[in-house]
Amino acid sequence: MDDEQTLSGGNASGTVIRIGDTVRKQWAASTPSVHAFMSHVRARGVDVPTPRGQDERRRQRIEFVPGPVAVDVEPLTADGLRRVGAIVRAIHDASETFSPSADALWDTAIPAPGAEIICHNDLAPWNLVIGDRWVFIDWDAAAPSTRLWDLAYAAQTFTLSAVEVAPEVAAEGLRAFVDGYGASGELRTRLPAMMHRRAAAMLELLTTAHAHGREPWSSMFADGHGSHWSAVVGYVGTNQQTWYDALTALAPAEPDR
Structure with missing residues (x-):
């Protein structure tokens, strides 16, 4: 061996x-x-x-899929973010035709607000290998969820995690990601509030687990995840209008040929 x-x-x-x-x-x-x-x-x-x-x-x-994970390399370009958004959409579309067995069991730390499809539930830069192949790994938290809940987490972690970035700049990345996903008008209008709600749910998990000594979340809270997610919740919540404007603005017209 x-x-x-x-x-x-x-x-x-x-x-x-x-x-x-x-x-x-x-x-x-x-x-x-x-x-x-x-x-x-x-x-x-x-x-x-x-x-x-x-x-x-x-x-x-x-x-084993070789390559670095996205969190360990330079921030993705707009084209890269569109590519990731398209991957998330492909996963969701594939899930539409999945029928779990009657005795299926799932284990996820944060309950979802619905059960439309089975979702990965941790589509984030630390779980995306970007070598010769771009592949999401670590599927253990897969469980029933909704497109919006899963997309909200993915869009936020890939584009709104660096709270020092000017909101207008971050919004451009967010728009690229959601464009890559091909989100409907309804998803776009609901996404800003859901990103805030999803980030708050992550902070609540870490905070509650730390208060009760529940691992591994308690140690993660103490190691800096708590302060990170607290800042993210504030950033995503304070700039709701910026995210909404970016996601709902009409695409620029194509030049005449």
Whole structure:
């Protein structure tokens, strides 16, 4: 067997090991449902790490996708943000045709406001590999949710996490991401408020977990995640009109040819 290499990151997923071209991590009660969902999305043409069942130590075996994650490289350009938005849309569209088994189990830390489709629930820069392939990893929190709730989190984490950036500049990135998703007019008008609500839900999880010593969220709160999300909630909430104006503005007309 190849040597085991412990991978960094994975705040909420426990120890993650690389062995050759596979990742190994804890097998949970929800894993069979998650793997079935991943396989379905992959079969619908979306590039997703291939689930490979269970190893001899009863751990998950998942394809290792080489490359850095987006949070560790330079901020994405507008074209890059449009590309990510399109990936999120493809995942959501593929989920529309997924029918979980009657005994499916899911495990996610933040309850969603609805159950339209199964969503990844952590489509964020720390879970996007951007090597030769652009692939979202760490699907363990997949669970019933809504397009809007999942999109709100993805759009915010990719474009509105750096609170030192001028809102007008951040709004340009937000518009590119949502354009890439191909969001409807209704989604665009509802997205600013939902991004604020989703960020507040993350802060509430961290704050409550810290108060009750519930791991891993308690340690994450103490390690700086609490202050980060508190700043994000303020930034996203204070600039609601800026986000709304950017998302609902008409696209510039094409020049005459």
